[in-house]
Amino acid sequence: MLVPFFRLAASLQRVGVHLTRLALIVVLLWIGGLKVCRYEAAGIVPFVANSPLMSFFYRYPAPDYQQHLNKEGEYKPANVAWHQANHTYTFAYGLGSAIVLIGLLIALYPLAPGVSAVGSFLCFGMSLVTLSFLVTTPEAWVPSLGDAQHGFPYLSGAGRLVVKDFIMAGAGLVTMAQAASRYLATQAPPSASADA
Numbered sequence: 001m002l003v004p005f006f007r008l009a010a011s012l013q014r015v016g017v018h019l020t021r022l023a024l025i026v027v028l029l030w031i032g033g034l035k036v037c038r039y040e041a042a043g044i045v046p047f048v049a050n051s052p053l054m055s056f057f058y059r060y061p062a063p064d065y066q067q068h069l070n071k072e073g074e075y076k077p078a079n080v081a082w083h084q085a086n087h088t089y090t091f092a093y094g095l096g097s098a099i100v101l102i103g104l105l106i107a108l109y110p111l112a113p114g115v116s117a118v119g120s121f122l123c124f125g126m127s128l129v130t131l132s133f134l135v136t137t138p139e140a141w142v143p144s145l146g147d148a149q150h151g152f153p154y155l156s157g158a159g160r161l162v163v164k165d166f167i168m169a170g171a172g173l174v175t176m177a178q179a180a181s182r183y184l185a186t187q188a189p190p191s192a193s194a195d196a
Helices: 003-011 013-034 038-043 045-050 064-068 077-086 088-107 113-131 157-163 165-186
Strands: none
Touching: 013 088, 013 113, 013 165, 038 045, 038 077, 038 088, 045 064, 045 157, 064 077, 077 088, 088 113, 113 157, 113 165, 157 165
16 A cells, blocks of 8 residues: 555655755855845854854954844844954855855756765765854753753754754755766766776
């Protein structure tokens, strides 16, 4: 009874990989593009400021940012000025450009599968860096404010955002493998004379 369903499911593997690639492209272009917005740039400050790999991009050390964060949609000129001095926006522009570039590289799959494979590999690497924020960012976990559910394993909103990068990492590997296979299939086999 289930065999027809499983046959249909098995036939959708290539469609699933292409849909995964499209999802990566959309997410990377959209999120990368939003890095030009103040609210998005400020939203990543806790991750960057607490990361031993990235905190040097900012002028002020953690946890100075905690008193200068706006809610999404809120505008406080004093906080904007602090973020300008902190290099928050400059860093976000660079990061956003890199994320958009990765999305564009992945999108080149139909024309340049080798380039797309490199883009997917970069997406995988970027996801690993993002996942490191679960270890370095205090805001990734529910704070101890009186409730019994706090700390590990209770992910905060920021932590739930980060943990989704496990999916991005997996998607990067799947699309990289397909793009690399297609690239290898387009390469001419070595001629017999080249071996002589």
